[in-house]
Amino acid sequence: MADLLRVENLSKSFALGGPLWNRRRVSAVNDVSLTVQRGRTLGLVGESGSGKSTLGRCILGLTKPDSGQVVFDGVEVQGLSGRALSDFRRRVQPVFQDPYGSLDPRWPVGRSVRESLDCFRIGTPADRDRRVLDLFDRVGLNPALASRLPTNLSGGQRQRVGIAAALASEPELIIADEPVSALDMSVQAQILNLLLDLQQDLRVASIFITHDLGVVEHVSHDVAVLFRGAIVETGDTDQVMQRPQHQYTRTLLAAVPRPR
Numbered sequence: 001m002a003d004l005l006r007v008e009n010l011s012k013s014f015a016l017g018g019p020l021w022n023r024r025r026v027s028a029v030n031d032v033s034l035t036v037q038r039g040r041t042l043g044l045v046g047e048s049g050s051g052k053s054t055l056g057r058c059i060l061g062l063t064k065p066d067s068g069q070v071v072f073d074g075v076e077v078q079g080l081s082g083r084a085l086s087d088f089r090r091r092v093q094p095v096f097q098d099p100y101g102s103l104d105p106r107w108p109v110g111r112s113v114r115e116s117l118d119c120f121r122i123g124t125p126a127d128r129d130r131r132v133l134d135l136f137d138r139v140g141l142n143p144a145l146a147s148r149l150p151t152n153l154s155g156g157q158r159q160r161v162g163i164a165a166a167l168a169s170e171p172e173l174i175i176a177d178e179p180v181s182a183l184d185m186s187v188q189a190q191i192l193n194l195l196l197d198l199q200q201d202l203r204v205a206s207i208f209i210t211h212d213l214g215v216v217e218h219v220s221h222d223v224a225v226l227f228r229g230a231i232v233e234t235g236d237t238d239q240v241m242q243r244p245q246h247q248y249t250r251t252l253l254a255a256v257p258r259p260r
């Protein structure tokens with residue numbers, strides 16, 4: 001089966017500030033290649049600064065890579081414009097750690113979800129309010145919460161709205177960047193279970209970015225371990241968890257608490 005997403009030899013570096021004679025570049029992503037199949041979840045794991053978010057942003061088209069390619073459903077993403085770009089944005093949706101970033105603080109959260117339906121012209125205008133309520137229901141939110149402002153929701157509720165907004169456009173790929181890291185432990189488990197349900201019901205593919213290998217084990221079919229911008233190990237999640245080949249993966253594994 002053709003890959004839904006293919007990342008080929010992607011690299012991105014940033015110029016560090018400082019005096020002109022002392023400018024350095026930091027390599028954030030270094031020659032990364034990976035693939036995601038339809039309906040599969042790839043866990044992208046690595047410590048802080050390993051380049052996870054930069055890679056995610058390059059895939060979403062929010063950051064321009066220095067070199068390499070992102071190919072979605074057979075089409076290179078760089079260079080898309082107009083209709084084709086809008087279509088790509090509909091099909092590949094982000095979920096961020098802090099949905100405050102994607103929700104307008106002045107708008108009732110239902111309106112933010114509705115905006116996504118309007119933006120991508122999903123359904124008829126008359127249908128869309130109904131769809132907003134269906135989406136709330138889908139992510140386990142009482143539809144009555146649609147009229148609240150983001151500040152009047154709990155962190156977990158806000159993340160559910162963020163997920164509803166991402167699902168509104170009926171995406172084929174979701175890039176979730178640390179979607180549970182800002183939440184309390186018990187709420188983390190609820191949101192992870194929601195993401196698992198969606199994975200099973202909607203068969204949407206995802207890249208799940210986290211620093212926590214324990215979370216990856218829970219939600220991902222495959223895993224790619226990122227160390228200083230490069231993938232050091234990749235494979236089937238169970239296989240990587242049970243027989244890690246790279247020392248860095250073993251270090252990450254050792255940090256995962258295990259029931260005795």
Ligand SMILES: Nc1ncnc2c1ncn2[C@@H]1O[C@H](COP(=O)(O)OP(=O)(O)OP(=O)(O)O)[C@@H](O)[C@H]1O
Pocket residue numbers: 014015026027028046047048049050051052053054055211
């Ligand atoms: N806009 C930017 N300007 C300069 N340097 C950046 C920028 N974005 C990222 N970097 C640098 O690139 C490297 C990778 O950062 P990135 O945010 O991708 O890591 P991460 O794995 O997502 O980390 P975290 O787990 O803390 O979110 C870091 O050294 C970071 O300082």
Ligand SMILES: [Mg+2]
Pocket residue numbers: 052053054177
């Ligand atoms: Mg990050």
